[in-house]
Amino acid sequence: MSTMDQTPRSRFSVIDIVKTPLVVAVALIVFLLFLGEYLSPGFASGQQILRLLIVAALMGIVAAGQNLVILGGREGIDLSVGGVVSLAAIIAGNLMAGENSGIVLAIVGCLAAGALVGLINGIGVTLLRIPPLVMTLGMLGVLQGLLVVIRNGIPSGRAAPGLSQFVTQPFLLGLPGIIWLWIVIGICMAFLLGRTMIGYRIYAIGSNEQAAFMAGMPVKTTRILLFVLSGMFAAVAGICLLGYSGSSFANVGEQYMLPSIIAVVFGGTPLSGGKGGYTGTMAGAILLTVLQSILTTINIDESGRQMVFGATLLLLMLFYGRGKALRA
Amino acid sequence: MTTDLVAAQPARGNALKRAVERFPFLPALIILVVLLVLNGLYQPRSVSFIGLTGLIKTYLALMLLAIAQTYVVYAGDIDLSAGAIVSLVNVAIITAMDALGGGTGAVLAGLGIGLLVGLACGIVNGIVVATLRLQAIVATFATSIFFTGLALYVMPVAGTPAPTAFWRTYGGRILDIPFVLYAVIVLAVLLLVLARTKLALRLLSVGDDQQAAFQSGLPVTRIRLQGYALCGLFAALAAFCITGDTASGDPLVGGKMTLNSVAAVVLGGTALAGGFGTVTGSVIGALIIGLIGSLVFFVGTPSEWQNLVQGVAILLALMAGILVGRRASR
Numbered sequence: 001m002s003t004m005d006q007t008p009r010s011r012f013s014v015i016d017i018v019k020t021p022l023v024v025a026v027a028l029i030v031f032l033l034f035l036g037e038y039l040s041p042g043f044a045s046g047q048q049i050l051r052l053l054i055v056a057a058l059m060g061i062v063a064a065g066q067n068l069v070i071l072g073g074r075e076g077i078d079l080s081v082g083g084v085v086s087l088a089a090i091i092a093g094n095l096m097a098g099e100n101s102g103i104v105l106a107i108v109g110c111l112a113a114g115a116l117v118g119l120i121n122g123i124g125v126t127l128l129r130i131p132p133l134v135m136t137l138g139m140l141g142v143l144q145g146l147l148v149v150i151r152n153g154i155p156s157g158r159a160a161p162g163l164s165q166f167v168t169q170p171f172l173l174g175l176p177g178i179i180w181l182w183i184v185i186g187i188c189m190a191f192l193l194g195r196t197m198i199g200y201r202i203y204a205i206g207s208n209e210q211a212a213f214m215a216g217m218p219v220k221t222t223r224i225l226l227f228v229l230s231g232m233f234a235a236v237a238g239i240c241l242l243g244y245s246g247s248s249f250a251n252v253g254e255q256y257m258l259p260s261i262i263a264v265v266f267g268g269t270p271l272s273g274g275k276g277g278y279t280g281t282m283a284g285a286i287l288l289t290v291l292q293s294i295l296t297t298i299n300i301d302e303s304g305r306q307m308v309f310g311a312t313l314l315l316l317m318l319f320y321g322r323g324k325a326l327r328a
Numbered sequence: 329m330t331t332d333l334v335a336a337q338p339a340r341g342n343a344l345k346r347a348v349e350r351f352p353f354l355p356a357l358i359i360l361v362v363l364l365v366l367n368g369l370y371q372p373r374s375v376s377f378i379g380l381t382g383l384i385k386t387y388l389a390l391m392l393l394a395i396a397q398t399y400v401v402y403a404g405d406i407d408l409s410a411g412a413i414v415s416l417v418n419v420a421i422i423t424a425m426d427a428l429g430g431g432t433g434a435v436l437a438g439l440g441i442g443l444l445v446g447l448a449c450g451i452v453n454g455i456v457v458a459t460l461r462l463q464a465i466v467a468t469f470a471t472s473i474f475f476t477g478l479a480l481y482v483m484p485v486a487g488t489p490a491p492t493a494f495w496r497t498y499g500g501r502i503l504d505i506p507f508v509l510y511a512v513i514v515l516a517v518l519l520l521v522l523a524r525t526k527l528a529l530r531l532l533s534v535g536d537d538q539q540a541a542f543q544s545g546l547p548v549t550r551i552r553l554q555g556y557a558l559c560g561l562f563a564a565l566a567a568f569c570i571t572g573d574t575a576s577g578d579p580l581v582g583g584k585m586t587l588n589s590v591a592a593v594v595l596g597g598t599a600l601a602g603g604f605g606t607v608t609g610s611v612i613g614a615l616i617i618g619l620i621g622s623l624v625f626f627v628g629t630p631s632e633w634q635n636l637v638q639g640v641a642i643l644l645a646l647m648a649g650i651l652v653g654r655r656a657s658r
Binding site for chain 2: 079122135139141142144145261301306314318324325
C-alpha cells in the first residue's frame with residue numbers, strides 16, 4: 001500500500017481515463033443507446049441514430065458559442081443564445097422565403113444579426129463591466145420583444161428546399177450536410193482552441209484574467225470576440241433549425257438556452273472557465289439528445305418524463321466537476 | 329479658501345459612497361421615483377391610491393419571488409427553479425383546497441401545505457447545490473425541470489379554480505383597507521425581523537468570501553442550505569399571491585417569473601457574486617419592472633412594440649443601476 005502511494009502517478013492511470021468527462025459522456029451515450037434499443041427495439045437503428053445526430057448538431061452548434069464564452073471565464077455565460085436562435089430562424093425564413101436563391105443572403109443576414117447581438121453583449125460585459133448573466137439576460141428580454149415586433153409585421157417565412165435538404169437528407173457518405181457542418185465546426189474549434197494564439201489567450205483569460213492582462217494580452221477584445229462568435233454560432237443553429245422544421249414558429253430557440261449550458265458542463269468545461277474544450281461538449285450535446293429521445297420513446301406522461309429528465313440530469317452532474325470541499 | 333474646496337471634494341464623494349454602501353438600493357430608488365413621476369405624468373390615476381394598490385396587487389408575487397431569490401444570491405448562489413416552485417405550490421394548494429372542500433379551514437390547510445411544499449423544494453435545492461456541491465445554475469435548472477414535472481403530475485391541465493373564499497379575501501378589503509396592504513405590512517415586519525437575524529449576515533459573509541467564512545468557523549454548507557430553504561418559503565408566499573391574483577391553478581404559471589426575479593434582484597443593487605445587497609432593493613426592483621411595463625402602456629406604445637420597448641428599458645435600467653452603483657461605491 002505504502003509503496004503504491006510513493007510511486008509517482010502513472011500518466012495513463014486507468015482511473016484518470018475513466019474520470020475524463022469525454023470518456024464518461026461517450027460511455028453514457030453507448031449505455032443509453034443500448035438501454036433505448038432494449039426498451040424499444042429499433043431505437044439504435046442507423047436511421048434513428050442519424051436523426052439523433054441531426055438534433056444533437058443543432059444543440060451542439062449553439063453550445064459551441066456557449067462553450068467559448070464560458071471558457072473565457074469571469075462568470076462567462078450567454079443567456080441570449082435562445083433569443084438569437086429564434087431571431088435567426090425567422091430572419092432566414094423571410095430572406096429566403098422558400099427559394100434556394102435567397103439562401104446566401106439569408107446566411108449573411110443571420111450571421112450579421114448574430115454578430116451584432118454578440119458585439120453588444122461583449123461591449124456591455126467588457127467596456128461597461130456588466131456581469132455576463134445580467135447583460136445577456138437583459139439582451140434576451142430585448143430579443144424576445146423584437147421577435148414580437150417582427151412577427152406582427154411579416155409572415156413567418158419558409159425554409160428553402162436546398163436548406164431543408166442540407167439538414168435532413170444525406171449529403172456525403174450517407175450523412176446529412178448539417179452533420180458534416182458540425183464535424184467541420186468541431187475541427188475548427190479544436191484547432192482554434194488548441195493551435196492558435198486566440199485559443200491560448202482564451203484559456204489564459206479564463207484561468208487568470210489579471211495575469212493575462214499583465215502579460216499584455218488584449219483581454220477585452222478577446223472577450224468581445226467570444227460573445228460575437230457565440231451570437232454567430234447561435235445564428236447558424238437558427239438557420240439550421242429552420243431547415244429542420246421547415247418554418248419558424250414562436251420562440252423556437254428558447255429550448256436551447258439552458259440546455260446549451262448543460263451540454264457544455266457535461267462536456268467537462270466547468271462554468272468557472274479556463275479549462276475544458278469543445279470535443280467534450282459535442283459528446284455532451286449528443287448525450288443530452290439521446291437522453292431526451294429515450295424519454296420520448298418510453299410510454300410515460302409528460303409529467304413523469306420531465307421528472308425523470310430533471311432527476312437524471314442531477315444524477316449525471318454528480319459525475320462532472322463537483323465543487324471542491326472547503327478545507328481550513 | 330482653495331484648500332477648503334479641495335478638502336470638500338473628497339468629503340462629498342465619501343458621503344455618497346457611504347450612503348450607497350449603507351443603502352445599496354439608492355440608485356434603484358431614484359429610478360423608481362423617476363418612473364412613478366413619469367407614470368403620473370402620462371396617467372395621473374396610476375399614482376392614485378387605487379392605482380398603486382393595483383400595482384402592488386399585481387406585482388406582490390414578483391416582489392416576493394425577488395426576495396426569495398435575494399437570499400440565495402446573498403450567498404453567491406442562484407435559484408433558477410424559483411418560478412417552478414411557484415408553479416408547484418400554486419397547483420398543490422389549489423388541489424389541496426379543492427380536495428378539502430374549499431371552506432375557510434381548507435384554505436388555511438392548503439396554505440400550510442403550500443409552505444411545506446415550498447420549504448421541501450428549497451431544501452432539495454440546498455442539498456443539490458450546497459451539500460452535493462453541484463454548480464448552482466445548471467443544478468437548479470435541473471431541479472426546475474423536476475419541479476415542473478411534479479406540477480404537471482399534480483395538475484396536468486390548467487384551469488381548476490381557486491376557492492372563492494381565497495381570492496375574494498386576496499382581492500378584497502378588510503375595514504375598508506385593501507387586503508394586500510395588510511400583506512405588505514406583515515411582509516415588511518417579517519423582512520425587518522429576518523434582516524436582524526444571524527442568518528442574513530451569515531449568508532452575506534458566505535457570499536463575500538466562502539473560504540474566509542469557513543475558516544472563521546461558519547457552517548458554510550448549512551448556511552447555504554438554509555438560504556435555499558428560505559428561498560423556497562418565500563417562493564411559496566409568491567405562489568399564494570399569484571393564486572390570489574389569477575384565482576386558478578396553472579402548472580406553468582411561474583416559469584416566466586424566474587428570470588424576472590433575477591433581474592429584480594440585480595436592479596435592486598444586490599451583487600450576483602454575493603456578499604452585498606438588500607431585500608428592500610429587490611422589492612424596489614420588482615416594482616421597477618412593473619412600472620416600466622405600465623409606463624410603456626400609458627405612453628401609448630403600439631401593442632406589438634410594447635415587449636421590445638419594455639425589454640430595452642429593463643436592459644438600460646439594469647446597466648444604469650450597475651454603473652451608478654459602481655461609480656458611487658468606488
